[in-house]
Amino acid sequence: MGWPLKVVTTGDLGALCHVLWSWELCDNCLNATSKGLSRCGVALCNCAWGRRAERLEPFFEFYRQTTRPYVPDFFGDHDQAIRSHRDLLDILELIKSHGTDRTRGGCMAEYFGRRSGGKESLVPQSDQDRAFELAARIMTMTHVSCEKGQDMFSAETNWDIESKQGDLLPQWREQYTLPESLDHLFMACIHPSLxxxxxxxxxxxxxxxxxxxxxxxxxxxxxxxxxxxxxxxxxxxxxxxxxxxxxxxxxxxxxxxxxxxxxxxxxxxxxxxxxxxxxxxxxxxxxxxxxxxxxxxxxxxxxxxxxxxxxxxxxxxxxxxxxxxxxxxxxxxxxxxxxxxxNPKPRGRVEAWLERRSKSRHVMMVTAIGVLTAVLLGLFGLCLSIFQTWIAWRQWKDGDHR
Structure with missing residues (x-):
C-alpha cells in the first residue's frame, strides 16, 4: 500500500486546523486538492485559512515530516490503521471530543470498533498503537509511546536532565486519558529562586x-x-x-x-x-x-x-x-x-582535561598560561642573547682581520 500519508493537500491542512482549533472554513478551502498554502480562489472568501494559514507553515511542515514516514503493519489479511489523512483526522477528532473522559484504550476500542462495524478489528495492535501515537504527537507536539514497555511517569526520571533514561519516550498508557498522561509528564514543581x-x-x-x-x-x-x-x-x-x-x-x-x-x-x-x-x-x-x-x-x-x-x-x-x-x-x-x-562546564578538550585534574580549573588554566608565557619569554630572551653574542663575535672577528 506504500505511504498513505505521503501527499498532503491544502484541503488536508485546512481540515487539520478545523479539527484541532475549530477553524470555520469554506467548502472550497476544505476540499482543495492543491498542495501548499494556496487560497481557494473565491474572491470574497474571508475564512480563517486565508487570514491565518501562512503563519502556520512551520507547523504544517512538522505535520508533513511527521506523517510522511508512516507505513502500515501488515500481517496476513490484516487491515491498516491509517489509510489516509482523513483517518488520522478522525482519530484526532475522537480524542478531542472524548479525550478528557475516556482512556486511550477506550478511544481505540471505539474508533476501530466503529470501523469494523462492531466486529473484531483486523488492524494489528501494533498498528493501532502507532496510529494513536501519531495523533497524540500532532495534537500536543509531544512525542509519546503507546507501546507496552518502560514506564516513564516518575517525576524524578522526567526531570533528571542528565539521566540517560531521559532520552526514552514517555508513555501514554492504555488506562490513562491523554490529559492525565500529560499531567504526569509535565508535572508542576515551582522553583523558589524564580x-x-x-x-x-x-x-x-x-x-x-x-x-x-x-x-x-x-x-x-x-x-x-x-x-x-x-x-x-x-x-x-x-x-x-x-x-x-x-x-x-x-x-x-x-x-x-x-x-x-x-x-x-x-x-x-x-x-x-x-x-x-x-x-x-x-x-x-x-x-x-x-x-x-x-x-x-x-x-x-x-x-x-x-x-x-x-x-x-x-x-x-x-x-x-x-x-x-x-x-x-x-x-x-x-x-x-x-x-x-x-558555573560554566568545560566544553573544549583543554578545559575538559584541566577539569579532570583540578577542582579549580580556572586557577590551573591561568597557571598553565603563566608557565607557557614564561617559557616563551625565556626562549625569546635566549634567542636575543644568542643574536647579540653572534653580533659581538662578528664585530670582534672583523676587527681582528683589520
Missing part, C-alpha cells in the same frame, strides 16, 4: 538569556519540535533545545479562550512555554533580538517567535500571565541553565 519573593529572582531572570548561555556557558541553541524536550540541556554536546513553534501554541490559546481545554495541552503549559522564550530573548535587548533573528533565518525557528506580547491570548481577569511567569513547569530546567551560566 519567585518574586526571592531577592535574587530579578537578577536571575536578567542573567538567564540565550546570549549568556552562548557567550558565557558556551552552549549552542537548537530548535526542537518536541515540547517535552523544551529547555533540555545535553551536557555531552553542550546544546540546549528550544521548542520554537509559538504559532501552534498561540492557536491553541485562541481556540480555548471561549471553550474548555483541548485534551492534551493545558492553557498554562502553552502560555508558560511562550513566556520562557520571551525570558531567554528579552524584547528590550537588541543583542538578544539579533540572536533570535539569526535563529529564525538560519536555525529553523518559527518566525512568530519574533512577535512578542500575549495579552490577546490570555483569559481576561484570570491572572494567567502572572501564574505563567512563576514557571511552575519549566522552572527546574531554567535553573539548570542558570547554573550553567554561573
Amino acid at each position: 519567585q518574586n519573593s526571592d531577592p535574587q529572582s530579578k537578577l536571575i531572570r536578567e542573567t538567564l538569556t540565550a546570549v549568556n548561555l552562548k557567550k558565557i556557558a558556551g552552549l549552542k541553541i537548537e530548535s526542537t519540535n518536541n515540547l517535552h524536550d523544551h529547555l533540555k540541556l545535553n551536557p555531552s554536546t553542550g546544546t540546549v533545545q528550544i521548542f520554537h513553534q509559538t504559532t501552534f501554541l498561540k492557536e491553541h490559546l485562541l481556540a480555548t479562550l471561549s471553550t474548555r481545554d483541548i485534551p492534551g495541552l493545558s492553557r498554562h503549559l502553552a502560555l508558560e512555554t511562550i513566556c520562557t522564550i520571551q525570558l531567554l530573548f528579552p524584547p528590550e535587548n537588541a543583542t538578544s533580538q539579533s540572536f533570535l533573528r539569526n535563529l529564525v533565518s538560519k536555525g529553523g525557528f518559527d518566525p512568530d517567535c519574533l512577535r512578542f506580547g500575549t495579552a490577546s491570548f490570555e483569559l481576561p481577569g484570570r491572572g494567567e500571565k502572572e501564574r505563567a511567569m512563576r514557571f511552575p513547569t519549566w522552572g527546574t530546567r531554567l535553573m539548570h541553565l542558570y547554573d550553567e551560566i554561573e
Whole structure:
C-alpha cells in the first residue's frame, strides 16, 4: 500500500486546523486538492485559512515530516490503521471530543470498533498503537509511546536532565486519558529562586538569556519540535533545545479562550512555554533580538517567535500571565541553565582535561598560561642573547682581520 500519508493537500491542512482549533472554513478551502498554502480562489472568501494559514507553515511542515514516514503493519489479511489523512483526522477528532473522559484504550476500542462495524478489528495492535501515537504527537507536539514497555511517569526520571533514561519516550498508557498522561509528564514543581519573593529572582531572570548561555556557558541553541524536550540541556554536546513553534501554541490559546481545554495541552503549559522564550530573548535587548533573528533565518525557528506580547491570548481577569511567569513547569530546567551560566562546564578538550585534574580549573588554566608565557619569554630572551653574542663575535672577528 506504500505511504498513505505521503501527499498532503491544502484541503488536508485546512481540515487539520478545523479539527484541532475549530477553524470555520469554506467548502472550497476544505476540499482543495492543491498542495501548499494556496487560497481557494473565491474572491470574497474571508475564512480563517486565508487570514491565518501562512503563519502556520512551520507547523504544517512538522505535520508533513511527521506523517510522511508512516507505513502500515501488515500481517496476513490484516487491515491498516491509517489509510489516509482523513483517518488520522478522525482519530484526532475522537480524542478531542472524548479525550478528557475516556482512556486511550477506550478511544481505540471505539474508533476501530466503529470501523469494523462492531466486529473484531483486523488492524494489528501494533498498528493501532502507532496510529494513536501519531495523533497524540500532532495534537500536543509531544512525542509519546503507546507501546507496552518502560514506564516513564516518575517525576524524578522526567526531570533528571542528565539521566540517560531521559532520552526514552514517555508513555501514554492504555488506562490513562491523554490529559492525565500529560499531567504526569509535565508535572508542576515551582522553583523558589524564580519567585518574586526571592531577592535574587530579578537578577536571575536578567542573567538567564540565550546570549549568556552562548557567550558565557558556551552552549549552542537548537530548535526542537518536541515540547517535552523544551529547555533540555545535553551536557555531552553542550546544546540546549528550544521548542520554537509559538504559532501552534498561540492557536491553541485562541481556540480555548471561549471553550474548555483541548485534551492534551493545558492553557498554562502553552502560555508558560511562550513566556520562557520571551525570558531567554528579552524584547528590550537588541543583542538578544539579533540572536533570535539569526535563529529564525538560519536555525529553523518559527518566525512568530519574533512577535512578542500575549495579552490577546490570555483569559481576561484570570491572572494567567502572572501564574505563567512563576514557571511552575519549566522552572527546574531554567535553573539548570542558570547554573550553567554561573558555573560554566568545560566544553573544549583543554578545559575538559584541566577539569579532570583540578577542582579549580580556572586557577590551573591561568597557571598553565603563566608557565607557557614564561617559557616563551625565556626562549625569546635566549634567542636575543644568542643574536647579540653572534653580533659581538662578528664585530670582534672583523676587527681582528683589520
